[in-house]
Each structure stands twice: as structure tokens, then as C-alpha cells.
Amino acid sequence: MKSLRKIITRSILLTAAIALLLVAINMAFTTNWMFKYSGSQPLKYAIADISDGLSSVDGTYTLNAAATTMMEEQYAWAMLISRDGQVIWDKNLPGDIPRHYTLTDVASFSRWYLNDYPVSVWEHPDGLLVLGDPKNSIWKYNITSTEDTIAHVPGLMTGFLILNVLSALVLALFLGLWLYHKLKPLYNGITALPKKEPLSLPTGGVTGEVSRILNETSVILSQQEQQLAHRDQARTEWIAGVSHDIRTPLSMVMGYASELESNSSLPATEQNQARIIRQQSQRIKSLISDLNLASKLEYHAQPMELARVSPAALIRGVAVDFINDGLPEPYSLSVDVPEEANGPILLCDQALIRRALTNLIDNSIRHNPRGCAIKLSVTKSTDGLVLKVSDNGKGYPPELIKNSGGLDESPLLGNHGLGLIIVRRIMKIHGGNIVFENLPQQGCATSLLFST
Structure with a gap:
């Protein structure tokens, strides 16, 4: 049972570790996604640098090299709107972009889109600098929240993390208990097999197929055990019977051979032959005794004193x-x-x-x-x-x-x-x-x- 508890404990810990790992992966993925995609947004200081790089000489506007590089790296087009709403400078301006704007138009697109182009704006000494991105490249949405809600965000995030951890642990515990309930009969059945105990495990549920195989294995082992016991009993009885049947005629051979060996009227050659017969008969008797003892020892039939x-x-x-x-x-x-x-x-x-x-x-x-x-x-x-x-x-x-x-x-x-x-x-x-x-x-x- 200790082995089963160890398996279940490891299963619970593994499930908890996997659940916590998934939480960590999700958090890391979300953080990475936020940094990655938020980092691609135009930076305020970059817009300001582009605005500072746009200057006018004798009424002609020129964007210096550094500002041009920044603009081309981050934006698709740009334009400068004068204070009276007229476009007085542009670069790569799309054809569907108007060249005159009212105050209402400026208020409408300054934070969102201009003709479906995502735009960013920055104040310029001669008006308003508008920088645009290609259509369908940036999603812009305004989220409004109270100060109280923002103040509670760290606590909410911490609570969300704790809830995830507790959910992972509860899930791990539930799966562990479920696994324990399913595996306990299998464990008991497997430990009973070496003891030659008959099994009758329930064959329903997830572990039904394994239980059925264990039940069949138990029947096969029981039949084999009976066959082996019958065979061993027959062999032991056969060896004991043969040993008993040989002992009497062998004793007679040894007795007559001993008489011939000690008969002084026989030639020395015949007496030596009788001695050899007696010695070999004694050896056969010893071998039979060894065979009988080895058989009894193997099957624990030899009494211990x-x-x-x-x-x-x-x-x-x-x-x-x-x-x-x-x-x-x-x-x-x-x-x-x-x-x-x-x-x-x-x-x-x-x-x-x-x-x-x-x-x-x-x-x-x-x-x-x-x-x-x-x-x-x-x-x-x-x-x-x-x-x-x-x-x-x-x-x-x-x-x-x-x-x-x-x-x-x-x-x-x-x-x-x-x-x-x-x-x-x-x-x-x-x-x-x-x-x-x-x-x-x-x-x-x-x-x-x-x-x-």
C-alpha cells in the first residue's frame, strides 16, 4: 500500500506542477505579448523628434535625415495641418486623405482613425503634425476606468494568481484521489498474484480492461499451480517408490557380493570382482539415497529436527x-x-x-x-x-x-x-x-x- 500511496502522491504533485506550469506559461506569454506588441507602438519621444525635425525655410518645409529615418521606420505617411485646417506639408500622403480639415474633423481623428488609417498626432509650431499607419495595421480602442478600479488592479491580479494556484492544487488533489480510487483494486490484485490468491476485480470503468486481464491471469496461475503441485507430488512419490523397490534387491546383491568377497575358497580374481560389485552396489545405494533426499528437500518434504x-x-x-x-x-x-x-x-x-x-x-x-x-x-x-x-x-x-x-x-x-x-x-x-x-x-x- 505504501507503493500505491507513493504513486498517488507523485501523481498529485505532478498534476499540481503541470497546472502551476501552465499558469506560469500563460502569465509569461501574456507579459511577453504585451511587451512585444505594445513596444511596436510609436513612442511619444519619437513623434516629438519627428516634429522637431520638420522645419520651414522661406515657406518651404523640409524633414531632416534623422527625422525622415524615424518616420519611415515607424509610419507610412505624414502631413502637417496649419492652424486654419489646410495641409501645408505632406509625405507619402495617400490619395484618399483630405487636404482641408475643420476643428471637428481634427477632434474626431486625433485619437482614433482618419479614413480607417490609424493616426498619431503631435503639436508643431506651425500647426498639427499627423503621422499615419497603413489600414488594418493597428487596433486602437479607448479604455476608461476610475481611479479606484486602477488602484485595485494589483490586488485583483494577486487574487487571480492565488485563485489559479488554489484551483490547480484542488484539481491535482481531485485527480489524485480519483486515480487512487481506480488504482487501489489493481494494486491489491497485483500484490495478491505472487501469493497465489484468487482475484475477482470489478471489470467496469476506466481500469476494467486491466482488471479483466488480471482476473484471467489469476485463473491461469491457479491452474498452473495446481498442475505443478500435482506433477511435483507425482514425481516425489515416483522417486520414493522407485527408491523403495530398488533397495531390497540391491541389499541382496550387496549381501551375496560380500559373502563372495570373503570366501577364501574363491580365486583372488573372483574375490576382487565380488568386491567391485559390492562397492558399485553401495554407490548405487548412495545415489538412490541422494536422489530421494534431493527430491524431499526441493519440495520441503524432508522433516526438520x-x-x-x-x-x-x-x-x-x-x-x-x-x-x-x-x-x-x-x-x-x-x-x-x-x-x-x-x-x-x-x-x-x-x-x-x-x-x-x-x-x-x-x-x-x-x-x-x-x-x-x-x-x-x-x-x-x-x-x-x-x-x-x-x-x-x-x-x-x-x-x-x-x-x-x-x-x-x-x-x-x-x-x-x-x-x-x-x-x-x-x-x-x-x-x-x-x-x-x-x-x-x-x-x-x-x-x-x-x-x-
């Missing part, structure tokens, strides 16, 4: 068992338990942890036929204990170390059999972790990490 165990005593017991069973000559087995590691107690299934350590030692022996030095150790870590099995043999293949942390267990299978897979699954049901590494000098190490 948790007990408080001393890890130091545990690894010493495993080492003693190997030595008592007759460790081959090229191999050596040592135990390293520092003083601080004697105290901690580990809550675990002792038989399974012994099996994990045994598998790791067997793996070192199997993959180093010329012998190696194997060491069992226990150390304290920052958040638990580490049981480690290391050797100075040829080490692990690089692909095993690279891919051992993923979900795919095939790199652990390789030519290592089920031993490493069983170790990993034992650590998984204990809530621990396993790390495979090659040592810098020579050999490899496997660390079993327990949290305490």
Missing part, C-alpha cells in the same frame, strides 16, 4: 567419522576451530548439516584423485557463523562459481552429481547461504553461512 548444536563439536565429529572409516593415503583431513568459535551454539538439523559437510568432503576426494589436504573450519562472522570446507586441489570450474548463485542448479550438477545440489538445498531450508570460491594460491573452499 532442529536442535541446539555446537558447530565445533559438529565438524570434529564429521572429521572423526571420515578418519575412522579409513581415509585413503593421498588425502589428509584437519580441523581448525579458533577459541572464540567454541562457544556459539547453532540451531539446525544436525543430521542434515553433517550430510552437507560429508558431501563437500566427498566432493574434494572425488575430484582430486591424486590427493589433497582437506580442512574443516568454523569461524564467527558479523551476523552469524561460517562452516567451511576447503582443499588445495584443482578447484571448482569457473562456470560453477559464476552461476552458483542463480536459480538454475544445473551448474552445480555437472560432473559433481547431486552432492552440491543437496548441500545448497540443505542450506536453503535452514535459511542460510552457500558460497563457492577458488582460493588464490590453490584449491577451493565452500562456505556455509548461518545467521544466528
